[in-house]
Amino acid sequence: xxxxxxxxxxxxxxxxxxxxxxxxxxxxxxxxxxxxxxxxxxxxxxxxxxxxxxxxxxxxxxxxxxxxxxxxxxxxxxxxxxxxxxxxxxxxxxxxxxxxxxxxxxxxxxxxxxxxxxxxxxxxxxxxxxxxxxxxxxxxxxxxxxxxxxxxxxxxxxxxxxxxxxxxxxxxxxxxxxxxxxxxxxxxxxxxxxxxxxxxxxxxxxx
Amino acid sequence: xxxxxxxxxxxxxxxxxxxxxxxxxxxxxxxxxxxxxxxxxxxxxxxxxxxxxxxxxxxxxxxxxxxxxxxxxxxxxxxxxxxxxxxxxxxxxxxxxxxxxxxxxxxxxxxxxxxxxxxxxxxxxxxxxxxxxxxxxxxxxxxxxxxxxxxxxxxxxxxxxxxxxxxxxxxxxxxxxxxxxxxxxxxxxxxxxxxxxxxxxxxxxxx
DNA sequence: GCCATCATGTAATCTGTTACATGATTAT
DNA sequence: ATAATCATGTAACAGATTACATGATGGC
Numbered sequence: 302x303x304x305x306x307x308x309x310x311x312x313x314x315x316x317x318x319x320x321x322x323x324x325x326x327x328x329x330x331x332x333x334x335x336x337x338x339x340x341x342x343x344x345x346x347x348x349x350x351x352x353x354x355x356x357x358x359x360x361x362x363x364x365x366x367x368x369x370x371x372x373x374x375x376x377x378x379x380x381x382x383x384x385x386x387x388x389x390x391x392x393x394x395x396x397x398x399x400x401x402x403x404x405x406x407x408x409x410x411x412x413x414x415x416x417x418x419x420x421x422x423x424x425x426x427x428x429x430x431x432x433x434x435x436x437x438x439x440x441x442x443x444x445x446x447x448x449x450x451x452x453x454x455x456x457x458x459x460x461x462x463x464x465x466x467x468x469x470x471x472x473x474x475x476x477x478x479x480x481x482x483x484x485x486x487x488x489x490x491x492x493x494x495x496x497x498x499x500x501x502x503x504x505x506x507x508x
Numbered sequence: 509x510x511x512x513x514x515x516x517x518x519x520x521x522x523x524x525x526x527x528x529x530x531x532x533x534x535x536x537x538x539x540x541x542x543x544x545x546x547x548x549x550x551x552x553x554x555x556x557x558x559x560x561x562x563x564x565x566x567x568x569x570x571x572x573x574x575x576x577x578x579x580x581x582x583x584x585x586x587x588x589x590x591x592x593x594x595x596x597x598x599x600x601x602x603x604x605x606x607x608x609x610x611x612x613x614x615x616x617x618x619x620x621x622x623x624x625x626x627x628x629x630x631x632x633x634x635x636x637x638x639x640x641x642x643x644x645x646x647x648x649x650x651x652x653x654x655x656x657x658x659x660x661x662x663x664x665x666x667x668x669x670x671x672x673x674x675x676x677x678x679x680x681x682x683x684x685x686x687x688x689x690x691x692x693x694x695x696x697x698x699x700x701x702x703x704x705x706x707x708x709x710x711x712x713x714x715x
Numbered sequence: 716g717c718c719a720t721c722a723t724g725t726a727a728t729c730t731g732t733t734a735c736a737t738g739a740t741t742a743t
Numbered sequence: 744a745t746a747a748t749c750a751t752g753t754a755a756c757a758g759a760t761t762a763c764a765t766g767a768t769g770g771c
Contacts, residue, residue: 313613336605396603398543406520407659452614466673
């Protein structure tokens with residue numbers, strides 16, 4: 302029952318080639334960083350247990366002027382274990398989405414505050430989308446003829462779809478928020494019905 | 509700098525009304541469950557510290573035949589603390605997306621396995637989208653005239669945008685995968701290792 | 716009789732991050 | 744000088760889930 306995802310992440314990375322703990326960290330940062338990451342505190346102890354469990358082997362490469370490299374390689378059992386996990390249906394855990402939580406309680410603050418929040422979020426997503434497009438280009442050039450390329454591109458596309466949808470959501474949300482400010486704040490001669498009934502202004506001195 | 513998100517989640521929930529730990533769990537499950545959740549192991553200890561920190565107060569309601577209810581209410585300081593958090597920009601942590609990780613290593617298994625994986629994922633998203641549409645309807649009816657409604661709807665819309673984008677991504681990905689099966693129907697190449705990065709090939713015999 | 720709901724909470728465990736310790740080399 | 748890169752790892756701390764303990768009521 303104990304399904305340590307980090308374990309499979311590392312098995313997966315090792316399926317791409319023999320690597321050291323240091324390499325693994327770098328590879329995570331340079332490829333899957335958009336949807337996965339591991340810290341040294343996870344990687345090194347896990348590599349040790351993989352060897353103990355017979356899922357990987359370790360060999361040491363001496364180097365001059367640099368520390369030894371401990372290079373890990375998948376065993377056949379390791380690859381089997383990975384494949385077993387790859388084919389079973391991914392379970393979706395409810396990730397914690399901070400922007401949604403903040404907006405859920407948006408009525409506690411001013412609409413302008415929420416607007417600022419969403420605008421900032423939109424800016425971040427904009428950059429992210431640009432980065433993903435750049436990554437896609439780079440990968441197509443660097444990994445041309447690499448059999449992993451189509452799979453890698455699928456994950457990049459995942460990120461692009463998500464980011465694009467988020468940008469759309471930002472637009473929609475900002476337009477809702479701006480009509481809300483228009484109604485409550487500005488030229489508000491008389492608000493017909495859905496006025497601000499429950500909106501009690503908490504006037505408290507900032508202390 | 510220690511920013512315990514759970515703390516703000518609970519402060520936020522309490523901003524909607526006075527609640528017991530049990531209520532809070534139920535409320536999480538029935539509203540924000542799509543993007544946030546808390547377990548009793550978090551809630552009860554946190555409620556205690558909120559009282560100690562002066563961010564909430566506790567009152568006890570006796571009941572007949574049932575255990576006492578410990579009902580918590582936000583203090584003004586608690587509300588200030590919440591608002592302080594609400595207005596600061598949400599930082600996006602890189603959530604771990606299992607389906608993306610599995611697909612990233614998709615080359616290790618058969619394309620048919622990946623297709624099954626994505627189809628299952630698509631089915632889950634389909635249900636989710638239906639659920640979100642139902643939730644939207646229910647909320648519009650139940651929370652009509654509740655000032656929180658627009659904010660709640662924004663988070664529902666968030667989920668809808670995400671889910672819809674995921675469904676699109678599934679279609680795209682499935683079509684890529686199916687063209688891949690069409691191509692490789694003959695020789696099933698078994699690639700053992702090497703390559704993804706340093707693929708050093710030096711002198712090769714001519715020919 | 717058995718299970719679900721109401722309602723509190725704790726303890727054990729797991730998972731993950733951050734900071735630290737070491738130490739040579741190379742680039743600014 | 745000093746920072747970054749290479750490279751190993753551990754220890755301390757956060758954060759979160761699960762299982763457990765307790766115990767009454769009410770429905771099937």
